[in-house]
Amino acid sequence: MFETQSGRAISAGGPTLVAVTEPAAAAAATEIPTQVPPQGSRGPDPDGPDGTVAPDGTGVSEGPGGSVAPESILRRQAQRESAARTYARSLPIVPVRARGLTIEGADGRRYLDCLSGAGTLALGHNHPVVLEAIRGVLDSGAPLHVLDLATPVKDAFTTELFANLPPALAADARIQFCGPAGTDAVEAALKLVRTATGRPGLLAFTGAYHGMTAGALDASGGAPGVRVTRLPYPQDLRCPFGVGGPEGAELSARWTENLLDDPKGGVPAPAGMIVEPVQGEGGVIPAPDGWLRRMRAITAARGIPLIADEVQTGVGRTGAFWGVDHAGVVPDVMVLSKAIGGSLPLAVIVYRAGLDVWAPGAHAGTFRGNQLAMAAGTATLAFVRENRLAERAAALGERMLAALRGLACGHPCIGEVRGRGLMIGIELVDPDTGAAAPSLAAAVRQECLDRGLIVELGGRHGAVVRLLPPLTLTDEQAAAVLDRLADAIPAAARRTH
Numbered sequence: 001m002f003e004t005q006s007g008r009a010i011s012a013g014g015p016t017l018v019a020v021t022e023p024a025a026a027a028a029a030t031e032i033p034t035q036v037p038p039q040g041s042r043g044p045d046p047d048g049p050d051g052t053v054a055p056d057g058t059g060v061s062e063g064p065g066g067s068v069a070p071e072s073i074l075r076r077q078a079q080r081e082s083a084a085r086t087y088a089r090s091l092p093i094v095p096v097r098a099r100g101l102t103i104e105g106a107d108g109r110r111y112l113d114c115l116s117g118a119g120t121l122a123l124g125h126n127h128p129v130v131l132e133a134i135r136g137v138l139d140s141g142a143p144l145h146v147l148d149l150a151t152p153v154k155d156a157f158t159t160e161l162f163a164n165l166p167p168a169l170a171a172d173a174r175i176q177f178c179g180p181a182g183t184d185a186v187e188a189a190l191k192l193v194r195t196a197t198g199r200p201g202l203l204a205f206t207g208a209y210h211g212m213t214a215g216a217l218d219a220s221g222g223a224p225g226v227r228v229t230r231l232p233y234p235q236d237l238r239c240p241f242g243v244g245g246p247e248g249a250e251l252s253a254r255w256t257e258n259l260l261d262d263p264k265g266g267v268p269a270p271a272g273m274i275v276e277p278v279q280g281e282g283g284v285i286p287a288p289d290g291w292l293r294r295m296r297a298i299t300a301a302r303g304i305p306l307i308a309d310e311v312q313t314g315v316g317r318t319g320a321f322w323g324v325d326h327a328g329v330v331p332d333v334m335v336l337s338k339a340i341g342g343s344l345p346l347a348v349i350v351y352r353a354g355l356d357v358w359a360p361g362a363h364a365g366t367f368r369g370n371q372l373a374m375a376a377g378t379a380t381l382a383f384v385r386e387n388r389l390a391e392r393a394a395a396l397g398e399r400m401l402a403a404l405r406g407l408a409c410g411h412p413c414i415g416e417v418r419g420r421g422l423m424i425g426i427e428l429v430d431p432d433t434g435a436a437a438p439s440l441a442a443a444v445r446q447e448c449l450d451r452g453l454i455v456e457l458g459g460r461h462g463a464v465v466r467l468l469p470p471l472t473l474t475d476e477q478a479a480a481v482l483d484r485l486a487d488a489i490p491a492a493a494r495r496t497h
Contacts, residue, residue: 070094070106087115090445091454098125101470101477103454112481113454114467119280119312119423122339122380122389124470130342133379134372146369148177157374160381161340164321165350168330174356177368180345182311182337186210186274188363189333189349193272193305195362196355201270203256203304205233206240207282207460210274210309210335229267231256235285237416237427238460249291257298272333273299274307277323283459284418284425284466286318289327296329305332305355311347312423315339316384316471319394319421326420342376389471393421396478400424400467403482413440413493424467426485427459436461440496447488447495453481 073094081088094106101124103111116124123130137144137153154177162170178188194200204210232252236244241251259265275295279285299306308331313323317339320326324334332355337347345367384390401419404426408414415429415436428437428444441463448455448465458464469481 073106087456090442090456091115091449093454100124100127100472109452111449111452111454112469112477112484114469114481115454115456116468116470117343118338118456119317119468120338120341121343122315122317122384122471123342124472125343127343127380127383127472129379129383130376133342133375134344137371137375142371144371145367146371147366148364148368151369151371153371153374153378154369157378157381160378161336161348161350164381164385165334166322166325166330169334169350169352172353173350174353176349176351176363177347177365178349178363179347179365180367180370180373182335182347183210184365185311185335185337185347185349186309189274189307189335189351190272191363192333192349192351192355192358193307196357197269197271197303197305199269199271201268202228203231203267203270203273204228205231205275205279207233207235207279207285208274208276208309209279209281210276210311229259229270231259231273233279233282233285234288234291235283236418246288246290249288249294253291253294253298256295260298260302260304269302270304272305272307274309274335276309277313277326278318278420278423280312280423280466281458283427283464284423286418286420287323287327292324292327292329296327296331299332305352307331307333307335309335311335311337312468315381316390316393317421317423317468319390319397321384321390323420339380340377341370341373342378342380344370344373344376346370346373346377384471390421393471396473396475397421397424400478400482404485407482407486407489411489411493413437414489419467422467422469422471422473425458426465426467428463428465428489436463437496438462440492441465443492443496444485444488447491448484451484451488453484453488455485 074092077085077088093103093111095103096106097104098113101112103113103125105111113125142151142153158175161175162173165173176188176192178184190202232240232255234249234252236248239248241248243251259267273295275287275292276282277287277292279287296306298304308322308324308329310322310324314336315321317323318326322334324331333349333351335349340346340348397420401417401424404417404424408417412431413428415427415434417424417426419425428441429435430437436459438457438461441457444465445455445457456466458466465485467481469477
């Protein structure tokens with residue numbers, strides 16, 4: 001059983017689970033109160049006993065008596081910002097403060113944030129070690145912008161990152177600071193392998209997501225006609241071969257081998273294969289370990305560099321420091337962003353030295369030297385390592401997955417619960433047909449928001465409710481998240497019927 005905040009026990013679908021105790025240092029840095037405030041209430045302030053909101057007011061409109069006017073801010077955002085905005089449409093919140101799992105809006109409402117900047121906030125909002133690292137750089141007088149020059153801050157970041165890489169890669173690796181976003185790192189990785197091999201083609205997988213620039217979109221699942229060969233990514237609920245499980249993964253691997261070795265298959269030797277150890281935007285679908293090892297063997301035997309996109313799966317998210325660690329796979333290239341910047345923009349690729357054939361200036365970018373992000377990233381990497389937060393994510397994630405699968409037994413609209421570590425997905429379906437139910441998923445997201453819980457959607461049809469809580473999540477917070485979700489799902493089901 002998993003005891004929730006309301007005192008209700010959610011069945012884990014198996015034997016009683018032993019409570020997992022979070023590391024003391026991680027727990028001490030968590031700022032949310034034990035008692036979560038009820039829907040619509042302000043609750044006590046996470047940083048002080050009086051429940052007041054610090055009126056920093058920087059760039060924030062104020063209403064009568066100095067209160068913040070979120071409606072005005074949201075209205076101006078809708079008038080001024082691009083139609084491409086996404087999260088702002090489904091989450092009409094004006095955050096003014098945040099700490100750990102908690103966001104406080106301008107209206108005084110407080111939310112449990114299980115989006116975490118799309119997985120960027122490994123330690124949650126404004127973690128003390130991150131703030132201390134940033135202040136340290138600011139107070140030191142060090143330059144904040146130095147292009148790609150060597151600095152003590154960069155050296156410390158690189159040293160900490162290499163200490164956490166798969167040892168076989170770290171022993172013979174190069175790092176390239178390519179820009180502020182994960183999609184920049186993907187572009188750099190694709191350019192790297194094309195330059196190193198002299199070949200243009202690329203192998204990618206159905207359902208993949210690698211970013212929003214042209215090259216990254218080419219490798220993603222929704223791209224129209226491009227020079228990328230699509231391969232089947234194994235899954236259970238919607239297996240492309242209709243069988244799922246180990247048999248489906250085996251068929252996927254055989255398909256890949258046959259396509260590459262068929263002289264009439266229409267796929268010349270590619271520059272590389274790019275894969276997510278867990279498809280995130282694709283619906284939180286973990287790659288089977290055996291299948292991922294087969295992809296490594298297939299590519300190695302044919303001289304095809306293997307690129308692991310660890311933008312969302314890296315830094316402990318899946319219950320191992322890197323997603324590929326579960327399978328014991330060492331890729332040729334790792335694409336890293338999100339959590340490695342400690343909440344600030346930072347992206348790098350790490351790759352085998354043999355691929356490092358670029359001429360000076362062959363791939364560059366102005367903001368490669370973000371000193372604040374490197375300092376925050378060093379602090380985050382070290383904190384995750386020292387406090388064994390990957391192991392914590394594995395244990396707590398298993399408990400949450402078990403509890404959610406138990407919940408699914410009483411709700412036929414839950415088609416599948418899946419994930420790894422604290423990267424969890426709940427696919428919602430039409431109970432009668434099994435078809436994906438995006439409208440129901442959207443209703444669940446809204447019901448969660450009404451209860452003070454922030455979640456997002458993903459999957460092929462936008463029917464997967466995704467949970468990406470910080471790795472510092474406590475047992476009590478996990479119970480609160482499950483409690484609100486357990487209320488939201490039946491409420492949404494009633495609303496959509």
